[in-house]
Amino acid sequence: MQGIKKQMRCLFCLLVAVALLVTSASVVTFADKADASTAEVDEGFSLVAESDEIAMYAEMENGHFYLLNKASGDKWYSIPQNMEQDTITKRKERVTYQSELIIDYVMMDGFASGGLVYNANSNAECVIMGEVNVEEIKNGIRVEYVFSALEFTIPVEYTVTDGKFKASIDTKNIKEGKDCKLIRIYLLPTFGATMDDGGYIFIPDGSGVLANFNNGAASNVYKASVYGEETSNKKDVKYSNTENIRMPVFGVSKGTSGYVAYIEQGDTSASIRAAVGNATNAWNFAHSILEYAYICEDELVSQSSTSSSIFRIAEQKYNYDNFTVAYTLLADESVTYVDMADVYRDYLIEEKGLKKTAATEMINLDVYGAVETQANFLGIKYEKLEKLTAYEDVETIIEALEEQGIATEDIGIRYIGWQNDGIFNLKQLSKSKLLGVLGGKKDFRAMQKFLEEKGVTAVFDADLVLTRSGSIEKVATTAFNKKAWQYQYLPSVYVSKLTVDPWVMVNQKYLVKNSNSYLKSIDKTIENIGLSTVTNTLYSNFRQKKGAYRTDMAETMVSVLKKYNDKKYNVIGDSANAYAVPYVSKINNAPTKNSAYKMFDKEVPFYQIVLKGYVPMSGGTVQSEINRDTELLKAAETGTGLLFNCIYEDATLVRGLREENLYSSTYTIWLDKAVKYYEQYAKLFAQIKDAAIVDHVELQDNVTKTTYENGKVVYVNYSKQDVTVEDVTVKARAFATN
């Protein structure tokens, strides 16, 4: 019995091996043939555009097309091929998958109380009905998808320019009917989709993740809004912790071929979606979504405490002429996320003006000044500023670090909550006022002098975005003209925490106004300003008639950053979104985590690979790490600095406050750790702090290898066992260099 089983198993293995051999052999043959770049043109397709790298062939009657990577011969189809081999996916979805566009829309009849969203696809509504108008334009084709039943017309241009393939929705010429309103457009949802194994999708969630093809995850679809979910919408409950997308890039690697796509225009109002194969879906793909309009929800609570939802489409819509996604085809012996990062970095350099900024400090301290707490004098409540770190305490902390052997030039501080209402604005920040409770102007100037003498870079953080008060004319609102309150959530059940004041974002008009007046008021000794929230918060203001869509808001944010740059201030960002990156000279808290969906297989430091060597960075705070030394290892893996939360007073002061995540931040608690890290990492950091990353690979489980442009190689071992890779022994939970 057992014997037979064993034999069967052997046979099975053999069969699998043979099958694998045959398939890979055929891949090889295909590659051989392709090298000649004389791949046959598919039947029915004709050449519509060509560059040195890419040729584009299209079917003029239905708008289907494919791209030929001229170097490798790979073909990339706009919709999946060999659909007949798919035995898993449901028929209805197979029809949907063969579409260049999918739209989400609402029917205005009954929408206000029902809020239902429907979807339609170009295959069923346009191609099969014969309502696709294709015309040749310069460098490509223009396809007009007519969803006649819904009275939509959506023109899209597919072109090949600058060696890239660009898909561009001509949003200016979208036509909507009366009864149906367009909510979002899925652009080329199944471009290059494949059923094969042996590849992955790159998703920019958090620092970046890879999802292997056909990994079988039960919930196999990822969708997230670029730069975070829209916050100007009713939400007083959340379900779990997630990380935001910080860069509008996604890509697919099929091993020796792949593509990377970034959203060139409209990234501030887009989503990224990806799916992998599992028991009910055979296809692996990734694509972008244009968030054309937003649905806002509110609740009407009746006297009997029953509530009903009410829905409204925000008046503000996507307002650029185009929504453009640029695809770059990749081919190499092994196409990886590093190639994708290279393409995106080049784009940032060439188009967005990303420049090299010399790296600075290894030990970064987020120093928290004062925090407002609820105090009570004989029953009269008032807001009291509680000191966490006074101006002179900063000197004490720096001296303590220096005494332990940390060179002061290697220390950078970002002082948060050093002015006005402390960490958390009560009133909108429009004028800088030093705090008496922290020591007043005299102590402040003394601190500045001290820091300058010691060579410590000091950044002063200003939160121009969030506020706890302000009239409705000054803050972002929902589509129901209510202030878009944001809440702290209870860690246990994720409903809003009533003991912490809610907050709201400043609207576009006052953001500009406040930032200008603030600029005039800051102490003249300040050179570096931290604009954390301006660089990492994006939202709409859905106020009727006076609002601003996310796209406008992003432009406003950029204009503020530019203004500060023009006034010769160094601006320091915090987990900066891509649109803010070119204007910052340093990023603290660069994303090092991801949302950890089950469909993700690997985490990769994509954000760091793109920006390393250009923008100095530090990772997440050491206090936020779950296991010892994780942030140190991540810093070594990407050549970035370390970040500590830092206060002078006892950390138990923050219990129960909005800032309760500052636990264990008293400097005496982590001082030894900082010293130890400095001894371990300072030498290496000095060698790699300005170098860009040219290669990054996971050699084996939990062991990474990073190659810097100056030839330095760093191996990081996250596992709990010592390993030897490429003749280098790396200790458990440690790093080593060549």
Next chain:
Amino acid sequence: MRTLKKLFVAVLCICMFASVFTVSAKDVEYAPYSGYEYNADNESVAAPATYIFDTLITYEDMGLETPLANPTDIYWSGETLYILDADNSRIVCLDENLKAKGILENLTDASGEVYNFKGAKGLAVNSEGEIYIADTGNLRVIVTDDSCVVKKVIEKPNTTLVGYDYTFDVSKILVSTQGNIYVTAGSVNNGAFVFDENYEFSYFFGRSTVQRTADVFLNYIRKQFMTREQIQKLQNYSPATILNFDIDEEGFVYTVTKSGANTAATLNKLNFSGQNIIKSEGIISTYGDLEGVRGILTNNHFTSFSDVDIDNQDFVHLLDEGRGKIFQYTQNGQLVSVFGGYGTQRGMFSKPIAIETIGSRVLVLDSGEGGVAEFVPTDYTVLLREAFIDLDTSDPQRAIELWEEVKTYNTNSLYPYYGLGMAYEKLGDYKAAMDNFKLASSNAEYSDAYHEYRKEYAADNLVWILLIAVAAIALVVVVVKLIHRALVKASGNEAFTVLENKYTFPLYTLTHPSDGFGQFKYRKELPSYLLSAIIILAFFLIKVYEYFGTGYIFNTNEPEDYSILSTFIGSIAIYILFVVGNWAVCSLMDGNGKMKEIASVTAYSLIPYIVSLLVNTVLSNFLSLDEGMMLNIVTIIGVVWAGMLLIVGLSQIHQYYIGKTVWTTILSVFAMIIIAVLVFLLFSLVQQVLYFGNSIIEELRLR
């Protein structure tokens, strides 16, 4: 030759693919769920994540050929992990690395009959490797050895204890080291069936005790004043069904029970005779989530335990089916860890139904994902568990080291401060112990440390304390003398007594109520609105002082929650209500007292009570918890004295007999209530009108 080359390239390709594209995650150190602990006020406070998801082991990872079909239970025997794969009628045996080392299927008895399961729910294994399967749908327990030979089938025992017509729908199973078999049945709420080693039914175990009638009545009354949520958290007062259980090395049985659809499941720790010896505070369960969900997620999101596991360090793990979370507690009910939840992120579940632990690893059977999810403790949790284990050991220095290190991870937590307090107390450093207990919100322990500290302090500073006491007494005497002299001078009378001045008259009534208040009738200047107002104002201020100034040990007040209105109601408003109520009642009942007299009598009579408040508040700053009796005595003296003055005073001014005074006083209280209700009605009516208007405006604006 060419093919060979191709083959070579192909093999190379495969190797390359294999190396680059194997499914291998760098340990994702991210928890989609927040870590948290509960503080002394039962509010959740942020904490580092405690357990992180390691892997989901599916049938493929185990090395099986067919997927699991409705797995319902897991059991770790110390060397083998058994999975009850119910719909496949098999039991999968895994080693500690969760690789299959055998499958038990096609269970057959001596006669050759094959046993298939029908909705089997429970599984247990004894020390000899005998396997017990609760074959729920077939109403039987199957006993088999590890070679798939069925040794015994336990069927419905005939017992008069529950009547004959019950359903033997067995669900969970447990085997003690003595060989007793514990079996729960869903439709029997008499506790667990216990079968002896000969598979004979012997008795019911853990039958929930019936409450005394008085308790039930009291709880009925209590429930009328509780929110729905509190009621749902109330421990059960009807017989509870045992949902699941586990047994520790000493033979204590931990059960999770549930008594009705809308009640939360609770944890019990039962000794050999089935008595619950769990440490639990009050009537509200301290296990599970203590915060409710407002608004959207109202239904089915209460903590509802469905499995329990005791690990080899005696930590208790509870699986909360309601929220999909796992809670880990110490034996003293301290929350060490909580993790999980429903969702699609790593470490979240779709249908968790059973938990087991292998050392500090936690295994969760997720039938929705068709596999076993393994969790490993974070460095923080490893340390915290170690510190808890060492909490009671005799080496305080070691404890200090551990808890100080815990602080580097989490200063929001109360535990490191509690642990440090204990350690310092052992070392005799009571001041440090007090500081730490304060940060741990540990009142009783603080009080003990304070007691010791006070003793030491008193011994060290005895001379000074005595000197200060003498000086204080001298000061009081001198001040009294000075005041007296001033009064004498003002009156111009050498033989001045408190009787003569209307502002000092209350001092006389304190000890001579009958005579003193009697004088109101003929000395019209004595009753004084002004003096009454001053006394009541003092009453109000002392109440405020009591709220904030009561010593730390006795003060359960939250400064943030302070409302001046409630102090006002508790002093001034209630005074006015009483005066008005008494005046109204006595006017109808031939009382001779005037409003001014009633106001004065009431105010003057309150003086002993007011003084007792002040004394208590001051005293509470110097007493430890077990000396709290003294405060009670002072209060009682104050209340009795004041009550006596009031009754005597009222009888004097109304010219009633004492009996009638008591009667009218009770009526006055009713009058107060009626007035209060009327005011409240008016208030809520106005509120309703405002609310109505508001909702109309809202509706018009939004629609």
